[in-house]
Amino acid sequence: MDAEIIFLRLLHIVSGATWVGSAIFLAFVLQPAMAKTGPPHAPALMANILKPMLIVLHSSAILTIVFGVIMAFRVRDSLFDSLWSTDWGTMIWLGFLFSVVGYGIGIFAGLTNKKMADIGASLQGPPSPEQAAAMTRYRDRAIILAKIGALLVVAAVVVMAMAQHV
Amino acid sequence: MDVGLVATRIIHIIAGSFWVGAAIYLAVLLEPAIRSTSADLERQLLNRTSKLNSMWITGAAIVTMVSGFALVSTTPGRSMSDLGSGGWGTMILVGLIASVAAFVVSGMAGGFTARLRRGLESGDASDDQLAKYRRGLSMLGYVNAALVIVAVGTMSSARFV
Numbered sequence: 045m046d047a048e049i050i051f052l053r054l055l056h057i058v059s060g061a062t063w064v065g066s067a068i069f070l071a072f073v074l075q076p077a078m079a080k081t082g083p084p085h086a087p088a089l090m091a092n093i094l095k096p097m098l099i100v101l102h103s104s105a106i107l108t109i110v111f112g113v114i115m116a117f118r119v120r121d122s123l124f125d126s127l128w129s130t131d132w133g134t135m136i137w138l139g140f141l142f143s144v145v146g147y148g149i150g151i152f153a154g155l156t157n158k159k160m161a162d163i164g165a166s167l168q169g170p171p172s173p174e175q176a177a178a179m180t181r182y183r184d185r186a187i188i189l190a191k192i193g194a195l196l197v198v199a200a201v202v203v204m205a206m207a208q209h210v
Numbered sequence: 211m212d213v214g215l216v217a218t219r220i221i222h223i224i225a226g227s228f229w230v231g232a233a234i235y236l237a238v239l240l241e242p243a244i245r246s247t248s249a250d251l252e253r254q255l256l257n258r259t260s261k262l263n264s265m266w267i268t269g270a271a272i273v274t275m276v277s278g279f280a281l282v283s284t285t286p287g288r289s290m291s292d293l294g295s296g297g298w299g300t301m302i303l304v305g306l307i308a309s310v311a312a313f314v315v316s317g318m319a320g321g322f323t324a325r326l327r328r329g330l331e332s333g334d335a336s337d338d339q340l341a342k343y344r345r346g347l348s349m350l351g352y353v354n355a356a357l358v359i360v361a362v363g364t365m366s367s368a369r370f371v
Contacts, residue, residue: 061226066232068227
């Protein structure tokens, strides 16, 4: 039993599961449901949820990537050689690439949600037609970005899960 | 490469990740956020999201468990009779028990959600009853999240003990 690898693996997988599951849930369940609810409820909920959501998603994503990189160095002595010369390495760097790009797109989705939440928070009554149109535009953009980000993170999981079998 | 085994593993990992992440998301983010809004907004949000959440999470839990059993049966050198014996079997059994417990707790939380939704909808429930439902829902959410973390932790480390 290699306690260090087990510890790293636990941290990588638990934070990874939190990241992937939260991203899928947000992109494919919560945001579409909120879109159907519409203003003023969706922006009000988003304003409440945005800060803790960003903390959970950012911290789980960063922990996943950092512990994944450390683990890759620990399990392969010559990691940089393995990355380019073996099927395992190809899967690992592809997974790394997907996860980083997915995380980047997730950041843009968060920023777009924040713009919608800011308009929602500034409302004193029903939104004006311009405000409603802007919120709808930001909401639709955030949903698309969140879906792309979540799918890329799922792709990262798929290729990493395949790495030990190729 | 055993394509069937790899496909089952991928399905298990993705469904399991969704289950874990959604459970944590619900317990830590969504429920407290919904609680902190007005009762009217809470009612509308519960109407809009609770059945959908329940359907997705229950579906993911079932897919995770079924694909997990398939993985145990199809992994070379492993079988269901290994459960509970040796390091690997003990960890997988602990993970399985935690998963089933999480599934049950999740169902109980669904019951509290339904009662809360009905109470808010009808207006018949007293403030004390509503507060009781909210406390129950919040506590079960955290228990559920802790159980799925135990499940994923034990199962992911099983191979190494």
